[in-house]
Amino acid sequence: MGHGPAVKLGKDDAASFKTSLGVKMFFGYTIFYVIFIALNVYAPKSMETIIFGQTAAVIWGFFLLGLALIMAVIYNHFCTQAEKRYNS
Amino acid sequence: MIYTQSPLAIGLFIFFVLFVLGLSFYLARRTSSAEGYYAAGGNIHWMTNGIAFAGDYLSAASFLGICGMIATSGYDGWMYSIGYLAGWVVALFLVAEPMKRLGKYTFTDALDSKFNSKAIQLMAAISTLLVSIFYLIPQMVGAGVLVQPLMGLPHWVGVCIVGVVVTLIVATAGMASTTYVQFFKGAMLLIVSTALVGMVLFRGLSTTPENDGKPYHDFTTLYADSALVLEDTSYRVIAGLDSIFGKEGFVKLERNGKESIWQLNETSEGYRLEETLYATRLNDGTRLYNGSPAEEGQFFPVGHIKELVVNGEEMVATGPIGPFSFLSALTESTIVLWGTAYVPDADGITTIYYQKPTPGSQILRPGLRFKVDNSTPMEKFNFISLMLALFCGTAALPHILIRYYTVPSQAAARKSTIVAIAGIGFFYLLTLFMGMGAMTSGVINLLDNNMSAPLLALSFGVFLFAIISSLAFATVLGTVSGLIVASSGAIAHDLLDNFLGLKMTDRVKVRAGKISAVCVGAIAIYLGIVFEGMNVSFLVGWAFAVAASANLPAILMLLFWSKTTARGVAASITVGLVSSLGLILVSPDMWLRYGKLPADAPIQFNSPALISIPLAFAALVVISLLTQKDVNIGHATEPSSN
Numbered sequence: 001m002g003h004g005p006a007v008k009l010g011k012d013d014a015a016s017f018k019t020s021l022g023v024k025m026f027f028g029y030t031i032f033y034v035i036f037i038a039l040n041v042y043a044p045k046s047m048e049t050i051i052f053g054q055t056a057a058v059i060w061g062f063f064l065l066g067l068a069l070i071m072a073v074i075y076n077h078f079c080t081q082a083e084k085r086y087n088s
Numbered sequence: 089m090i091y092t093q094s095p096l097a098i099g100l101f102i103f104f105v106l107f108v109l110g111l112s113f114y115l116a117r118r119t120s121s122a123e124g125y126y127a128a129g130g131n132i133h134w135m136t137n138g139i140a141f142a143g144d145y146l147s148a149a150s151f152l153g154i155c156g157m158i159a160t161s162g163y164d165g166w167m168y169s170i171g172y173l174a175g176w177v178v179a180l181f182l183v184a185e186p187m188k189r190l191g192k193y194t195f196t197d198a199l200d201s202k203f204n205s206k207a208i209q210l211m212a213a214i215s216t217l218l219v220s221i222f223y224l225i226p227q228m229v230g231a232g233v234l235v236q237p238l239m240g241l242p243h244w245v246g247v248c249i250v251g252v253v254v255t256l257i258v259a260t261a262g263m264a265s266t267t268y269v270q271f272f273k274g275a276m277l278l279i280v281s282t283a284l285v286g287m288v289l290f291r292g293l294s295t296t297p298e299n300d301g302k303p304y305h306d307f308t309t310l311y312a313d314s315a316l317v318l319e320d321t322s323y324r325v326i327a328g329l330d331s332i333f334g335k336e337g338f339v340k341l342e343r344n345g346k347e348s349i350w351q352l353n354e355t356s357e358g359y360r361l362e363e364t365l366y367a368t369r370l371n372d373g374t375r376l377y378n379g380s381p382a383e384e385g386q387f388f389p390v391g392h393i394k395e396l397v398v399n400g401e402e403m404v405a406t407g408p409i410g411p412f413s414f415l416s417a418l419t420e421s422t423i424v425l426w427g428t429a430y431v432p433d434a435d436g437i438t439t440i441y442y443q444k445p446t447p448g449s450q451i452l453r454p455g456l457r458f459k460v461d462n463s464t465p466m467e468k469f470n471f472i473s474l475m476l477a478l479f480c481g482t483a484a485l486p487h488i489l490i491r492y493y494t495v496p497s498q499a500a501a502r503k504s505t506i507v508a509i510a511g512i513g514f515f516y517l518l519t520l521f522m523g524m525g526a527m528t529s530g531v532i533n534l535l536d537n538n539m540s541a542p543l544l545a546l547s548f549g550v551f552l553f554a555i556i557s558s559l560a561f562a563t564v565l566g567t568v569s570g571l572i573v574a575s576s577g578a579i580a581h582d583l584l585d586n587f588l589g590l591k592m593t594d595r596v597k598v599r600a601g602k603i604s605a606v607c608v609g610a611i612a613i614y615l616g617i618v619f620e621g622m623n624v625s626f627l628v629g630w631a632f633a634v635a636a637s638a639n640l641p642a643i644l645m646l647l648f649w650s651k652t653t654a655r656g657v658a659a660s661i662t663v664g665l666v667s668s669l670g671l672i673l674v675s676p677d678m679w680l681r682y683g684k685l686p687a688d689a690p691i692q693f694n695s696p697a698l699i700s701i702p703l704a705f706a707a708l709v710v711i712s713l714l715t716q717k718d719v720n721i722g723h724a725t726e727p728s729s730n
Contacts, residue, residue, distance in 0.1 A: 022182055036170075054415055055452045057453040058163070062517070069506075075181065
């Protein structure tokens, strides 16, 4: 059977921590994504509201794209720290 | 008719092809093992892999399709960007590291890592092949579509060029060459798109956009009294209010022997007539554009601002403008969008494109493409289901997941996903500016909005157009090579090696992979030619829906539910595949393609994810609970014992 990683991986004692953190951050982002979808479906007019010269829809779009990157960087920071802490 | 055959574009494309082929043959000398062929030896740097992710993911659908949709439908096109990028969050937080930990060469490896189940090997391989082929067909057809106007070559030649080049890339060095092709393509796409957006902002907004020095066609307005007697007597009415055109809100006029169609707008003094564009398919199959053959160039590019308002002040042009000012000016302004009407008469069918001045604040919010205002429960369901498919599909696309096997560690898998999110997220920001730039720069070809981004580049001159056009080809090359690697892995590794149990040496595995790549490449060429002329972009939507339904529930439950069994996983893939495909085949969109009325379709939604994903989860839970005594597995999220 040809299973198992292509390269030899070291033991990762931080895996449980990273999995738990990943699940929490996934739900954190999903909440915002669900709110965005719900507003589009149930209050579409609210997306036309002008905030700082932009429609709320554009602000939401920038927010969701930016939030993904910010949360990704935060996730990586804590995962890297955990790997240093647990695997050293 | 709108396009220019550019020797520079051809030259750049040939240069890129020779470069990637040279690279592939160079890397081939270092790719003799199965690890090297299927996973690039597992030693690609995470930064390279992250950009390659972007090159793999940003297909023609992203580059050409989303820009085109934004150019004609505004924010609704950008909703795809938001949904696609959100899908990478699922990939990063839930899937990236476990996929690296559990898998070897293919996505099936990870699913089957704890079981060694023939059922999983077969079903996951079938799912991989189906998803990859659904994705592959639009790319190949797109290659042919690009070649026709830009190089003056027939459709089949474009398909063959891309098919042969990609097959050579994959068959020489497998994932190693594919990775570098995707890396260069991803990097070029980001750089060139940034430059294009910079030029759009530097040029600013104008009510009279110029197209590389050529003035924008000035769409005429005529006035008539209530009996349709025109103020401009040089025009003669040939199909008036009582004609079939009149009943649809249009009239046909003639001047100097040339016919034209005008949209009627009632005013207090009679009628205001707005010039339209129209395409006619005569009963003998002849196609005319604004009453003339295509080569006469009478079907003008469109897209302009009717009233340009900046900070409450109306103006003609803004000059150089910042990105936020660009969007806020569009929000305040009124932009001319284009509606479509079909009028059949004795000569054939006429498609009329008429002006629809629309406030920018309505364009930069959802609603032009998706029915969200005063929508029915079924329309709400359809929208939510689509956004769910986009959210869940990315982390389940086999050709994306196999990139996790090319990096040396779980940390590298994580970091490369973050680079991908940064690159892809940035590109999706740019799509808003490219799409809105095309919408207001007089470059849109209403017959094919997919060419909006290259035509926006053409408005800055042939040089940028040549670069963007060659990049569009590179986009197809990068994505197709990833799809062929995934497909050949499913055939050679999952089916031949694991499912059929053929005992292959390392060398034979590589040869099997190369032969599979050639076979898949040949099939891709065949399908690309067979589907010529069909709008098959909907197949990408199928790929996302099927991947989200068949693959993601199985991946997530394997990782997070310790009672998951092999039969549960196989059942989940089967139910996800069958339910998503079944629902798609009886959807209103498909009914239309069968030549029937969409309202007669058995179901009234097009996106199946909201039903098929829960069904796949339910199947996995029920079957796993019923088969607990068969297999006793450990929790898949436990650390590897390597």
